[in-house]
Amino acid sequence: MLDDDPQALRFARDALASRGYTPLVTGDARELPRLLRTERPDLVLLDLVLPGTDGIELLQRLPELADLPVIFISAYGRDETVARALEAGADDYIVKPFSPTELTARVGVALRKRLAPGPFVLGNLSIDRARRRVTVDGRTVRLTATEYELLRVLSLNAGHVTTYDTLLRRVWAGRLYAQPQLVRAFVKKLRTKLGDDPADPTYIFNERGVGYRMPKPGQV
Numbered sequence: 047m048l049d050d051d052p053q054a055l056r057f058a059r060d061a062l063a064s065r066g067y068t069p070l071v072t073g074d075a076r077e078l079p080r081l082l083r084t085e086r087p088d089l090v091l092l093d094l095v096l097p098g099t100d101g102i103e104l105l106q107r108l109p110e111l112a113d114l115p116v117i118f119i120s121a122y123g124r125d126e127t128v129a130r131a132l133e134a135g136a137d138d139y140i141v142k143p144f145s146p147t148e149l150t151a152r153v154g155v156a157l158r159k160r161l162a163p164g165p166f167v168l169g170n171l172s173i174d175r176a177r178r179r180v181t182v183d184g185r186t187v188r189l190t191a192t193e194y195e196l197l198r199v200l201s202l203n204a205g206h207v208t209t210y211d212t213l214l215r216r217v218w219a220g221r222l223y224a225q226p227q228l229v230r231a232f233v234k235k236l237r238t239k240l241g242d243d244p245a246d247p248t249y250i251f252n253e254r255g256v257g258y259r260m261p262k263p264g265q266v
Contacts, residue, residue: 047071048078048101049093049119054142058091058119061146062153075099082110089156094120094131102134106209111135112199112216115156119144133206166201167263171240171249173201182240192217193236196229200250205262207253233258 047058047069055071062069070085072078075096081087090111092101101118105111115137120127123141131139137156140149166173170183178194180187189197199216200208210226218228233250236242242249251259 047091047119048075048096048104049073049091050096051093054093054119057146058149061149064146065150065154067150067153075104078104079108079110082108082114087114088160089115089117089153091117091119091153092136094118094122094127102131102136105134105136106212107215109216109219112202115160117152117156135203135206135208135212166204168201168204168261168265169248173197175201180240187239189236189239193232193239196232197236200258200260204260205265207257207259209257211257213257229257 047055049055049058049071050073052073055073059069059071070081070087072081075098078090082090092104094101096104101120105116112135116135117138117140118131118136119140119142120131121142128139137159138152140152166175172181174180175198180189180194180197195217196213199213203212210229213229214226217232234244237244237247237250240249244252249260251261253259
């Protein structure tokens with residue numbers, strides 16, 4: 047958990063430890079990348095407002111967070127703030143103050159989704175993330191590593207717009223040469239392999255000037 051409030055850290059640490067979790071806590075955002083690499087947590091709790099940065103910026107900037115359930119904790123409970131966090135890729139949002147019961151319940155739900163995600167199925171498209179296998183109408187689709195990672199990140203954020211900046215950070219790790227036109231070129235290749243007509247898409251929708259969006263399963 048990352049929060050600059052020592053009292054909030056103690057509260058969350060004690061609540062999670064009482065339910066058998068092994069929480070790691072820090073109040074320094076600069077520590078987060080190292081903790082992600084060395085401790086390899088199963089879930090991350092992020093305070094929304096932090097000194098010199100914010101949780102959404104960290105979520106979009108750190109590729110290590112792309113595969114982890116992320117729950118925001120904040121005193122800000124306005125609908126637009128919650129929506130912005132969820133659109134950035136957060137799994138959940140808890141408004142302070144909260145009880146130990148609520149915290150541990152939400153953490154448990156997010157972890158169960160991670161441990162047993164099952165294939166992502168959207169119409170005739172199936173993405174088996176555990177086996178890194180993509181099929182359309184039961185036919186295996188051969189993707190390059192970058193194409194697969196692009197599709198995987200879009201599917202993880204299904205139902206929300208994934209911006210060019212987010213894709214560049216998560217798929218290309220913010221490499222200096224990577225620009226939005228590179229994303230567009232790879233989306234074009236990906237659509238061709240999936241048989242997705244850009245004029246009448248089923249799987250990948252263009253949000254002009256912003257990025258791309260995949261529908262949630264059941265919306266196709």
